[in-house]
Amino acid sequence: MKKVICLFSILMILIGSTSGAVAKKKPIKLKAVQFLNLGNAAEKGFHLFVNSVNKAAKGELVIEIVGGPEAIPARQQLESVRVGAVDVCWVPSSWYKSVVPVAAVMGLSRLEPWEGRKSGLHDFLVQEHKKAGLRYIGTADVAGPFFLYAKEPLKSPAELKGKRFRHSPTHAYYKAVGLVPITVGHGDIYTGLDRNLLDGLALKHATFINLSLPEVCKYVVGPGYWGKYSTVSILNEGKFAALPQHLQNLIINTQKKEERQIKTMELSLLEGQWKTLREKGVRHIKWSPEDSKSFLETVDQAAWKIHGKRLAPGMAEKVKKMMGY
DSSP states (O other), X not given: OHHHHHHHHHHHHHHHHHHHHHHTOOOEEEEEEESSOTTOGGGHHHHHHHHHHHHHHTTSEEEEEEESTTTSOGGGHHHHHHTTSSSEEEEEGGGGTTTSTTHHHHTTOOSOHHHHHHHTHHHHHHHHHHTTTEEEEEEOOOXXXXXXXXXXXXXXXXXXXXXXXXXXXXXXXXXGGTOEEEEOOHHHHHHHHHTTSOSEEEEEHHHHHHTTGGGTOOEEEEEEEOOXXXXXXXXXXXXXXXXXXXXXXXXXXXXHHHHHHHHHHHHHHHHHHHHHHHHXXXXXXXXXXXXXXXXXHHHHHHHHHHHGGGSOTTHHHHHHHHTTO
């Protein structure tokens, strides 16, 4: 009897020790960075994804956002993930086209993320990123589309001709619609508009407002464009592959689950931004349906002609079909 009690006691001690070890098991931590400073409204979609993953993982996996460009310069964040210095980043897709060629055209998609899953676009992007040691998680953009802003109420695309607009590599279509591209940094846009060195520019509402540009530029002209897949969440492929299968599935399913909520957040933010612009005296000059359609087609065609050169022969048409063209 004493032997039985002794063995039972030892067994209970072993079980207790094992349970304690499990309870004390440290969570798997993934360090994340974002290209925008913490607190920027555009981060809301990415933070929704991160918070949802952390909640669903119940302490087994924790994604920790360690900072923005002050932690790792924005343009270096994707490469930092690729080499494993950090695990996750949220960055504009167009910034890493030298690493993943298809990233040059991702922002041209006409489909919402859930539509891209049905068309095969999502799986295609996963495979293309994997070649570079990256795991494409999905888009988390709530910044909305780009718009044209002008000092004058330009009533049609024809009136863009000859106007000097602040230019960035993203807007490679300028010459195709008659704009004269002028390259200046964000810090010089206000002065350029104020001194009539610039006639306008292309930006997203949040940045336009944050730079105080409504003080010197009073019109939004024409339709918005390129509001899909412009900023995305990327994970180191090796780190992702090393995760237990159920945590891999958790990340994938959480992104899939939150995509419609991210879209709802985008629309809500956009509505608030329009309200702010109106309060600051900015008017939206809407173009006719025909002019808007013509402008958007010209913009897309010009961008594909330039950025599509990065893709392998025949890939552009394949990708276009998956993007709703």
